[in-house]
Amino acid sequence: MSKKIICVFLGGRANYSSIRSAMRAIQEHPDLELKVILGSSALVKKYGNLEKILNNDGFTVDERVHMLVEGDEPVSMVKTAGIGMLGLADAFARIHPDYVIVVGDRYEMMAPTIAAAYMNIPVAHTMGGEVTGTIDESIRHAITKFAHIHFPANKESAERILKLGEDECRVFNVGCPRIDTVKEILEANPTVPDEIYNVCGGVGPEFDLHQPFLLVSQHPVTTEYQEAGNQMTETIQAAIEVGLPTIVLWPNSDAGTEGLSQAIRIFREKHPDALLHAFINLPVHIYVRLMNNTACLVGNSSSGIREGAFIGTPCVNVGTRQEGRERGSNVIDTPCDRKAIAEAIRKQIAHGKYASEPIYGNGTAGKKIADILATTEVEIQKRITY
Numbered sequence: 001m002s003k004k005i006i007c008v009f010l011g012g013r014a015n016y017s018s019i020r021s022a023m024r025a026i027q028e029h030p031d032l033e034l035k036v037i038l039g040s041s042a043l044v045k046k047y048g049n050l051e052k053i054l055n056n057d058g059f060t061v062d063e064r065v066h067m068l069v070e071g072d073e074p075v076s077m078v079k080t081a082g083i084g085m086l087g088l089a090d091a092f093a094r095i096h097p098d099y100v101i102v103v104g105d106r107y108e109m110m111a112p113t114i115a116a117a118y119m120n121i122p123v124a125h126t127m128g129g130e131v132t133g134t135i136d137e138s139i140r141h142a143i144t145k146f147a148h149i150h151f152p153a154n155k156e157s158a159e160r161i162l163k164l165g166e167d168e169c170r171v172f173n174v175g176c177p178r179i180d181t182v183k184e185i186l187e188a189n190p191t192v193p194d195e196i197y198n199v200c201g202g203v204g205p206e207f208d209l210h211q212p213f214l215l216v217s218q219h220p221v222t223t224e225y226q227e228a229g230n231q232m233t234e235t236i237q238a239a240i241e242v243g244l245p246t247i248v249l250w251p252n253s254d255a256g257t258e259g260l261s262q263a264i265r266i267f268r269e270k271h272p273d274a275l276l277h278a279f280i281n282l283p284v285h286i287y288v289r290l291m292n293n294t295a296c297l298v299g300n301s302s303s304g305i306r307e308g309a310f311i312g313t314p315c316v317n318v319g320t321r322q323e324g325r326e327r328g329s330n331v332i333d334t335p336c337d338r339k340a341i342a343e344a345i346r347k348q349i350a351h352g353k354y355a356s357e358p359i360y361g362n363g364t365a366g367k368k369i370a371d372i373l374a375t376t377e378v379e380i381q382k383r384i385t386y
Contacts, residue, residue: 004032004373004374006035006101007036007095007097008026008100008101009039009102009103009109010039011041011042011084012050012252013041013042013047014104015103015106016050016284018103018104018176019101019126019177020181021180021365022370023059027058027059028370029370029374032373036054036060036063037063037088037091039108040068046250046280047250047280048281062095063094063095065087067111068253073225074222074255077255080111084112084115085111088112088115088116089115092119097116099121100122102123102126102143103126105130105139107136107254109143110143114146122148123147124369125143125144125147127151127176128144128147129150129158129161129164130153130160132321132323133221133319133320133321134223141164147166149373149378151365153174153175153176153306153360154173154175154176154360156326158171172368172372174361175358175365175368176361177365177369179310179361179365180364180366183363190292193289199286200281200282200283201280202277202278202280203268205275207245209290211245212349213245213295214239214242214246214247214296215297216239216247217298218231218232218260219251219260220255220259221300221321222254224256228251228257229256229260231319232251232263234336234341235338236248236263236264236276237267237338240276241338242342242345242346244275246275247277247294248279249281250279287303288307295349296314296345296348296349297315297316298315299317300321304316304322308331309327309359309360310360310361314349314352314354315332316332316334316344316348317331317332319334
């Protein structure tokens with residue numbers, strides 16, 4: 001019997017950390033064959049060399065789809081998705097996958113979803129059914145209506161997928177593959193890596209990461225993209241006001257990223273002596289260990305809510321980007337106001353690390369996904385259920 005071909009599309013660094021454990025389980029499964037397509041910011045050097053990371057992890061890139069239209073307005077996202085559909089249609093025609101795995105909710109994920117659906121290729125969707133701010137919410141639920149198999153990360157999300165009219169026998173509450181990776185990394189080595197500056201470079205002063213430090217990870221809110229720069233300035237000012245050395249990560253490629261990136265540059269130019277070190281990209285094994293040791297994670301990344309709950313990372317969630325997403329006791333929500341952010345950071349520092357809450361799974365999602373794909377057959381024609 002021939003192996004099922006499972007195709008995974010990666011549009012950026014966050015996609016990879018969200019599906020890495022499932023990719024490994026698929027690669028190791030005797031009845032499955034993994035194919036990997038890179039596209040969007042995953043192929044743009046300034047967002048990190050994802051192909052090198054994949055190769056180091058033992059994965060081979062089978063196709064590359066150059067599709068990212070860079071820009072600071074929503075039109076660039078529309079054009080990226082459109083170009084992506086053209087390139088992915090050709091890639092799918094060459095690979096002939098039995099399933100295409102679509103990860104999460106980013107705008108470029110509409111490209112593989114629509115291309116596969118029109119080509120009668122079953123779509124498997126991870127992390128559907130969640131509620132957040134930005135255009136991601138609409139994209140996520142749209143993908144749900146295209147998808148043939150659903151892998152939500154928790155019970156609440158699975159229930160929402162059913163409310164959208166999806167067949168209960170195609171909804172599998174497996175947990176989040178990102179938690180698998182977190183568990184694996186921290187079991188191997190939970191401490192801050194000493195080699196971080198040599199390996200990852202970055203700009204700004206170097207400081208001792210065995211002492212208390214803050215970690216800032218903030219991305220544009222696509223429905224508020226014109227405010228991205230001001231929002232980032234408020235967050236950085238709050239972090240610096242607290243007085244701890246701060247690591248800040250470069251944003252993703254959404255509309256508003258230029259304004260947000262510019263805010264980081266301007267702050268560094270105006271405050272060259274500030275204890276602020278910026279990294280363009282961090283490998284997941286380093287980022288997770290930083291999360292495990294930071295005094296507080298600040299910003300609007302979903303990692304503070306998903307991985308943060310499992311790790312127990314004190315998190316200050318800023319603004320509306322994660323609005324509505326299920327969260328643990330480790331999160332304090334604040335508006336984009338430096339005084340409110342600084343006050344919340346101080347509260348989290350005083351509290352310290354939280355107990356682990358496995359809201360998004362216990363570290364076994366990847367194997368479950370591989371086993372389900374290996375044993376499940378679906379009809380390509382979807383019908384709504386009531």
